Amino acid sequence: MDKIKQKKSPKVGVVFGGSYGIGEATAKLLMEGGTKVTIVGRNAERLAAAAMRINGNVQIAVADALDRNAVLKVFEATGPVDTVVICVAGVMAIGLFKELDLNLLRTSLEEKTIAQLQVAQVAAQYMKPNGSITFVTAGSAGAAISTAAGPGAVSGALECLIPTLALELAPVRVNAVSPGVIDTALWDFIPDETRKSFLSNHAANLAVGRIGQAIDVAEVIELVTRCGFITGSIYQVNGGSHLTT
Structure with missing residues (x-):
C-alpha cells in the first residue's frame, strides 16, 4: 500500500535589521533554503529595496526594536517561528576611553544591547x-x-548573556555570531577615501588577506540556525583578526 507523504510546512524565520548588509544577506540565504522569511527594520523604503534585491518571497515589517508593541505585532503576524536573527545595531560610541562620550555610549547600549x-x-x-x-x-x-x-562594552554585554539565555530558553537554541570588520553600509559614516584606506589596511593585516563581506557572516549565521546541536556558543567571523590582536 502506498504511503501518503505529508508535505512539511516551510520553516518561519524573522530577521531584525534585515534591510541591508549582514541581515539582508542572511535573509536571502534563509529564503533560498526554503524558510518563509520576514525582514524587519525601521525604514519601509529600505526594506522594500532589500526585498527587491533578495528577489524572492520575502515579507517586510516596519518596526523599531525599541518599541515593544511594534515587536509584538511582528510576531503576532508571523505566528510561531523557527528562526530569529537579530542584526539590530545603533550609533557607535567610538573614541579613547578617557575622552569617550558616555551619553553616546548610553544611547549605543540602548539602540543595540537593549534593542536586541x-x-x-x-x-x-x-x-x-x-x-x-x-x-x-x-x-x-x-x-x-x-x-x-x-x-x-555594547557587544560584550550581549555575549556574556548567551550561555545563560541558552540554558533558560532551552530547548530553543541561543547563539551569537561576532563579526570582525565587514564591508557594509555600517561604515558609511566615514568619508569615502578614509573608509577605503581603513578597509584596505585592515585587510592587509588579516590572515585571509581580504576584508570580510556580508555573505561571509551570513553563511555562519545560516549554519548556526540550521544545526540543532549548537547552542550557547559565540562564533567569531573575522578573517583571523583574533590571531594578531
Missing part, C-alpha cells in the same frame, strides 16, 4: 520547540582595540 534583548524576550514567547535565536554582536567584544571600548 527586547526582540529576544518577545521572540521567546513565539519560538517553536528546538527553534533558534541568533544575536549578531561584534568582534570588539573580545578584542583589545584602541578606541573601541564603547562598541566592546
Whole structure:
C-alpha cells in the first residue's frame, strides 16, 4: 500500500535589521533554503529595496526594536517561528576611553544591547520547540582595540548573556555570531577615501588577506540556525583578526 507523504510546512524565520548588509544577506540565504522569511527594520523604503534585491518571497515589517508593541505585532503576524536573527545595531560610541562620550555610549547600549534583548524576550514567547535565536554582536567584544571600548562594552554585554539565555530558553537554541570588520553600509559614516584606506589596511593585516563581506557572516549565521546541536556558543567571523590582536 502506498504511503501518503505529508508535505512539511516551510520553516518561519524573522530577521531584525534585515534591510541591508549582514541581515539582508542572511535573509536571502534563509529564503533560498526554503524558510518563509520576514525582514524587519525601521525604514519601509529600505526594506522594500532589500526585498527587491533578495528577489524572492520575502515579507517586510516596519518596526523599531525599541518599541515593544511594534515587536509584538511582528510576531503576532508571523505566528510561531523557527528562526530569529537579530542584526539590530545603533550609533557607535567610538573614541579613547578617557575622552569617550558616555551619553553616546548610553544611547549605543540602548539602540543595540537593549534593542536586541527586547526582540529576544518577545521572540521567546513565539519560538517553536528546538527553534533558534541568533544575536549578531561584534568582534570588539573580545578584542583589545584602541578606541573601541564603547562598541566592546555594547557587544560584550550581549555575549556574556548567551550561555545563560541558552540554558533558560532551552530547548530553543541561543547563539551569537561576532563579526570582525565587514564591508557594509555600517561604515558609511566615514568619508569615502578614509573608509577605503581603513578597509584596505585592515585587510592587509588579516590572515585571509581580504576584508570580510556580508555573505561571509551570513553563511555562519545560516549554519548556526540550521544545526540543532549548537547552542550557547559565540562564533567569531573575522578573517583571523583574533590571531594578531
